[in-house]
Amino acid sequence: MEENDVLVTVEGLSKKFCKDLKTSLWYGIKDLISNIQGNKNERLLRPKEFWAVKDISFELRRGECLGLIGHNGAGKSTLLKILNGLLMPDAGKVTIKGRVGALIELGAGFNPILSGRENIYNNGAVLGFTKQEINSKLEDIIDFAEIREFIDMPVQNYSSGMKVRLGFAVAAQMEPDVLIIDEVLAVGDLGFIMKCFKTIDNLLDNTAIIYVSHNMPTVSRLCDKIILMEKGQSLFQGNQVGKAIDMYYGSFVENESNIVFTNGSIELLTIDLLSSLKMNDNIHEIKWKDDLLLYFKFKLNLYIDIPIFRVLLYDKEQRPLAIFEPNYDENLLKNNNGFLEFTIKHEGIQLSKGIYSINVTAFKRNSNEPILRINNVLSFQIIHDEDHFQPFLLSSTFSTK
Amino acid sequence: MALETRIYQKENQLRIGKLLKDSLQDIYTSRFLSRQLAVRDISAQYRQSYLGILWAFIMPLTTAVMWIFLNSSGTIRLSATGVPYPVYAFSGTLIWSIITESINAPLSNTNAAKGLLTKLNFPKEALIISGIYKLLFNSAIKVLLLVVFVFVFGIGFHWSLLLFPFVLLGALVIGTALGLFITPLGMLYKDVGKLIRFGLTFLMYVTPVVYAIPKTGLMKTVMTYNPMTPIILTTRDFVTGQNPEHLSYFLIVVGCSIPLFVIGLVFYRLSIPIIVERSSA
Structure with missing residues (x-):
């Protein structure tokens, strides 16, 4: 045969x-x-x-x-x-x-x-x-x-x-x-x-x-x-x-972000990926190992403490991949006349080629009670030559010992 | 070992010989499947029931009892039947129930296997063969009861009783052959199954099931030419040891039913993909 x-x-x-x-x-x-x-x-x-x-x-x-x-x-x-x-x-x-x-x-x-x-x-x-x-x-x-x-x-x-x-x-x-x-x-x-x-x-x-x-x-x-x-x-x-x-x-990419939960005390005004080179079909593109620099602008409708923000990374199948370190230190961010403007930076992102999305959740500082949750606030694409089905492509050095 | 090659395309190689050869080959290779399906259905049928086997002859028995009562009470007057009327009526309804069951079997078995048909490719002929096994099983029980009747009513043993199983087999082949032609249409339209059931009830009254053929009149003509008549009469004559008057007509009907069965098998084989397409479950 x-x-x-x-x-x-x-x-x-x-x-x-x-x-x-x-x-x-x-x-x-x-x-x-x-x-x-x-x-x-x-x-x-x-x-x-x-x-x-x-x-x-x-x-x-x-x-x-x-x-x-x-x-x-x-x-x-x-x-x-x-x-x-x-x-x-x-x-x-x-x-x-x-x-x-x-x-x-x-x-x-x-x-x-x-x-x-x-x-x-x-x-x-x-x-x-x-x-x-x-x-x-x-x-x-x-x-x-x-x-x-x-x-x-x-x-x-x-x-x-x-x-x-x-x-x-x-x-x-x-x-x-x-x-x-x-x-x-x-x-x-x-x-x-x-x-x-x-x-x-x-x-x-x-x-x-x-x-x-x-x-x-x-x-x-x-x-x-x-x-x-x-x-x-x-x-x-x-x-x-x-x-x-x-x-x-x-064919499934939804650009619509959806507010899953809010108690009305905080509102997302703007989100942007500052480190992105260009947009393609409403999706930000960045290269593998570029920095990820996210910009947020929130409006605080009530006088509240600065919330804790948990920003999560999801893949195309809506599986959670990563979380950015939250702002546990309350002095990191300042309330500016009811507005909250800040950036989150992650250096040298090593996600593999593909499309990812970001979810944002905000919690009350003292009670850990959720006050806002928005899915898919932003999508971005990592550009690389190689396809991998694993979510991360970690940079590595091989050397003979 | 050379690999078996299958080709699926639009055009059917409409060569009866090849189709028939494939069909018979599938019947042979699927002999275990046919047996297994029959065993499955029979054991499942009786495992969930206390009366079990009784149900196989409750219907013909009640019909017969009803007619025996009508006759003995003088409500209706029936012409002489030659054998004790209870034996006549009961053998009639029993044989009739075997024929109707075999006509309905291919359709009901194919319908029951719809889930399998739309999901898996297996030799479909196994459904027909397992249907025949089930018919044989059910009929065997009925026949035993009938033989008991024959002895109880003092008709006793006749050599023709030994031929009886072969005659019955002929009846099964005729019924199944008819059923094979009904199946494709019946799988598409529910009306067909209902119509057949309705038609068979009507047909029973123009067949000498519970009364003999009248000596004169329209009914005599209809009943004499009805191809069901020789089946019922010859089978009954063999059981009761009477002279089978309709034997030649019976042999013609059986003779016709064999090519009919073969064509039915080919038609069934050709139709299955269309049924699957139109009835995806």
Whole structure:
């Protein structure tokens, strides 16, 4: 067997869907009839139809992992269903070599009344195992799922996490040539998710994987090819996974800051990133290792002590990354006739390339009671040549010892 | 080992031979799946019920009892049936229930597996085969009861009783073949399933289920040509050891049903992607 043989070839794949149920069913009847006659005509959109997948082409070799990303309804799952042979394309062609495994619905074929052990056989049969295969793998499956204690309990009493565990444990026994994964690992606790990724990592070398997820860190960790889909079409396609992820995030950037909480005693008038070189689409740009110099102007509506400001850095997925040292010393800032004007400086910022946003919270000095919280007061972009999915790129010096 | 290659594209290779070959191959490779699905459904069905197996013949039994009562009380006057009326009525309703169940089986099984169909690619023929297993299981119980009836009413053993299972198998094939054609339409429109159920109730009265074919009149013509008639009559004749008058018509119907079953399988195979597309669950 060749090491790098192409396992999946997709050429000009299109699929249309109907927006209206009644019409859709009627088209279904028509398709049933035209199907019998071997429909060879080019298929055009009929009224109320749209292209759910339009003109997608790619090739995938053994050992490669293709990430499919895009908004909800971009056509990712439809594409997967065509690849899995569930839907027939309306145009184009898919050629798949080898055994296809799909982690789309874990625990398919489970019957809630039956025990976990019985359902291993049901699920295994649906996935194409023989009875002997399941018999020989039964113990591995139970151990992998870590539910030996409950294996003879009806599956209806399992928690959703336990069902997913059992489903994945069965599916993990497949030795596919092509593996299709659709956002199934979201349930389950951290330990189990890590176990799943370990399994996928083990498969990675000998398998062509197609991975659909909204979780960009895992996409950039697993995938070496990517397609960004929008409205059924491929918006970006290639090996630059980082670039596609940036484009994906870019489509979500909200410039609207929103006041989550205020008691009215303090108001943000101005915020600026003084150290920024230029603006691009309302986003400040600074270079990696530049200084970050933030300027704030607040209005104090009541006579209050200088609040404590906690300024937080978030990444594109709204995960908190860092906090700037708050102004615990009350003499640092001065109330100037009801206005509060100050800057915060951080030298040589070492965040990796990407877009970040800032949240501001203010607290009463004596009671630590929040008086203001604003999300996304400012977004900025760090410019660097390299893509990293880790949030920080720390400057470092290598030297021989 | 050469890797199996699958090609998905718009054009169907509409070669009946190839489709049929694939279909039969899938039936063979999915034999464990079919069995497992049948075992799953049967054990789940009875695990959540105390009366369990009783439900399989409560319906035909009550229908039969009702007719036996109507007949014995003189409310209606039925023509002579040749065998004790309770046996006649009960064998009729029981065989009829097996036929209707087999007509409905492909649709109801496919409907129940909708969640699987829209998510996973597995040999769909397994649903049909597991449906036949389930029918065989349910029918076997009914047949046992029927045989008990035959002995209780003193009809006793006949050699033709041994042929009875084969005749019944023919009835299952006919029912399933019809069901296969209904399934794709029934998956799209709920009306189809309801219409079939409604139609079958009507059809029962033009089939000699609880009364014999009248000697004259319109009803005689309808009932004689009704293709359900030879199925019911021949099966019953074999059970009660009577001379099967409609045997040749029965053989024709079974003979037709085999190619019908084959075409039904191909039609089913072709239709599944369309059903999946239109009914994503």
